[in-house]
Amino acid sequence: xxxxxxxxxxxxxxxxxxxxxxxxxxxxxxxxxxxxxxxxxxxxxxxxxxxxxxxxxxxxxxxxxxxxxxxxxxxxxxxxxxxxxxxxxxxxxxxxxxxxxxxxxxxxxxxxxxxxxxxxxxxxxxxxxxxxxxxxxxxxxxxxxxxxxxxxxxxxxxxxxxxxxxxxxxxxxxxxxxxxxxxxxxxxxxxxxxxxxxxxx
Numbered sequence: 001x002x003x004x005x006x007x008x009x010x011x012x013x014x015x016x017x018x019x020x021x022x023x024x025x026x027x028x029x030x031x032x033x034x035x036x037x038x039x040x041x042x043x044x045x046x047x048x049x050x051x052x053x054x055x056x057x058x059x060x061x062x063x064x065x066x067x068x069x070x071x072x073x074x075x076x077x078x079x080x081x082x083x084x085x086x087x088x089x090x091x092x093x094x095x096x097x098x099x100x101x102x103x104x105x106x107x108x109x110x111x112x113x114x115x116x117x118x119x120x121x122x123x124x125x126x127x128x129x130x131x132x133x134x135x136x137x138x139x140x141x142x143x144x145x146x147x148x149x150x151x152x153x154x155x156x157x158x159x160x161x162x163x164x165x166x167x168x169x170x171x172x173x174x175x176x177x178x179x180x181x182x183x184x185x186x187x188x189x190x191x192x193x194x195x196x197x198x199x200x201x
Contacts, residue, residue, distance in 0.1 A: 011079070015079070028122060041112075041141040041189075045183060046067075046083055049084060049178070050066060050084060053171075053176065062174050064085070067083050067084070070099060070100040071130070073127070082107045085104045086104065086108075087105055088106075088174065091103070092132075102130075104130060106133070106136075107127050107135075112142065128149070134151050135148060135171065136148075141187070144163050144165050146169050147159060147160070162180070164180070167179075
């Protein structure tokens with residue numbers, strides 16, 4: 001079952017609605033779409049990633065942000081809330097739009113059953129049109145799985161996938177490597193397996 005869709009509105013109407021809302025919504029070409037709730041797995045992965053990246057970027061030029069900031073796309077009438085955003089230049093905001101970034105360097109989404117189709121579909125194509133974007137990273141919260149879509153020198157995009165817990169995620173833009181076992185620390189799957197910092201892999 002999909003998320004509830006509200007009547008078609010303009011972008012300005014969406015922003016006015018969103019700035020007075022207690023919950024977050026995304027906007028796709030006239031439609032306001034309520035965001036799904038997050039699971040324990042999602043929150044563990046988010047906390048693990050945010051902690052690792054934030055510590056790594058201390059005293060560096062780049063910054064990492066959570067899902068409270070929106071991202072606007074230049075070629076689509078859309079506003080989205082990525083799970084994590086890394087910005088490696090001066091922060092550029094959309095003029096007169098509250099808390100809306102226009103120049104993400106890296107976008108990370110944590111996929112769940114309810115968001116996977118959107119993360120790999122409508123959001124995928126919109127994110128890749130952002131001129132500043134270098135990497136789009138998708139973390140699966142239902143099983144071990146990471147997809148990295150990275151821009152190449154010829155401006156094409158190349159996909160890298162791994163499902164091996166002994167591999168690492170390499171974020172090329174910030175030259176950072178994170179072991180999957182650290183990303184999935186404390187995450188439990190349907191087989192009851194939970195990974196903690198002290199479990200040998």
